[in-house]
Amino acid sequence: MTRRAGRGAETGRTGRFRKGSDAVETVALLGTGIMGSGMARNLLRAGLGLRVWNRTREKAEPLAAEGVAVADSPAEAVSGAGVVLTVLTDGAAVAQAMAAAVPGLRAGQVWAQMSTVGVVALEELAGFAREHGLVFVDAPVQGTRQPAEAGTLVVLASGPADPRLDPVFDAVGAKTLRAGEEAGAATRLKLATVGYAITLTAAVGEALALAEGLGVDPDLFARAVTGGPMDNPYLQAKMKAVLERDFAPSFTVHSAQKDTALIAEAAGRAGVAVDLARATAARLDRAAARGHGAQDMAAAYFAGPPDSPR
Numbered sequence: 001m002t003r004r005a006g007r008g009a010e011t012g013r014t015g016r017f018r019k020g021s022d023a024v025e026t027v028a029l030l031g032t033g034i035m036g037s038g039m040a041r042n043l044l045r046a047g048l049g050l051r052v053w054n055r056t057r058e059k060a061e062p063l064a065a066e067g068v069a070v071a072d073s074p075a076e077a078v079s080g081a082g083v084v085l086t087v088l089t090d091g092a093a094v095a096q097a098m099a100a101a102v103p104g105l106r107a108g109q110v111w112a113q114m115s116t117v118g119v120v121a122l123e124e125l126a127g128f129a130r131e132h133g134l135v136f137v138d139a140p141v142q143g144t145r146q147p148a149e150a151g152t153l154v155v156l157a158s159g160p161a162d163p164r165l166d167p168v169f170d171a172v173g174a175k176t177l178r179a180g181e182e183a184g185a186a187t188r189l190k191l192a193t194v195g196y197a198i199t200l201t202a203a204v205g206e207a208l209a210l211a212e213g214l215g216v217d218p219d220l221f222a223r224a225v226t227g228g229p230m231d232n233p234y235l236q237a238k239m240k241a242v243l244e245r246d247f248a249p250s251f252t253v254h255s256a257q258k259d260t261a262l263i264a265e266a267a268g269r270a271g272v273a274v275d276l277a278r279a280t281a282a283r284l285d286r287a288a289a290r291g292h293g294a295q296d297m298a299a300a301y302f303a304g305p306p307d308s309p310r
């Protein structure tokens, strides 16, 4: 049973829903990219009624082959659904998809906005929800491709604790962390956590580039930091990506650029200096300019001049 948690409280998997139960609402999921497709598979596995939509329909076809209903439009996806989820690139993409969903929306539907959109877009989307009588839950996620596929994301939630979302959050996440009662609180938490992840990744890339540039064997760097107080799973994952030159995306350079901009936007409003986010944004911009935008953000390693190997 979910604890109706207050600010900063955590809930584990609620266990409210059992596979095969018909006691829950149909879920419409807009966006089957890296995160949305993994989340869709876990919603399907949990036995939830699911309908997805993706702008580029072909990318949703693998899900169709696995038994997921793929709608032709956002309006068709949300029509009759009790729960609407958005897992799209940014606030503009979410606003466009939800505007296109309007003919299928009805007052009282619960909308969990799970993309990372930042504080300004979040306010606009909350306004759209009010206008259409939707129950709006700010619910960005922490975790990347592998946790999305494994159903072990951390859902950062704020806004109403609507029980229709319990089986959904249980299916996609290992836990739900309640950030507060007001939409926006979870987005602010998300900006802090993703800022930490992105700057850490840039630090790994820069340290490896520095080691190599100084003629240091990068394996020696790896041996020096592994197992000691500087070690952490993120270092290991991103260092492996760089050393093996495997930049298959879990979280792209483009997405990380978007998030550093959202961090700067929020920090500017709050009067906070975010030097590391800004420096990381510069590294990411250079990596993207060198053609690494669609690769994993570990490619922030490639931030040197265009003719540099790193």
Ligand SMILES: NC(=O)c1ccc[n+]([C@@H]2O[C@H](COP(=O)([O-])OP(=O)(O)OC[C@H]3O[C@@H](n4cnc5c(N)ncnc54)[C@H](OP(=O)(O)O)[C@@H]3O)[C@@H](O)[C@H]2O)c1
Binding pocket: 030, 031, 032, 033, 034, 035, 036, 054, 055, 056, 057, 059, 087, 088, 089, 090, 092, 093, 094, 096, 097, 114, 115, 116, 117, 141, 142, 143, 144, 145, 250, 251, 252, 255, 259
């Ligand atoms: N990947 C991660 O590690 C991670 C972790 C936590 C949070 N997030 C957040 O989750 C969200 C999705 O990330 P992702 O990694 O899954 O991204 P992704 O793989 O690039 O997928 C982006 C999705 O947004 C759609 N889209 C983009 N612009 C659109 C538009 N104008 N109208 C309609 N659809 C549009 C794409 O459709 P097409 O297929 O047609 O391009 C695709 O479905 C982002 O906000 C991201 O910051 C990602």
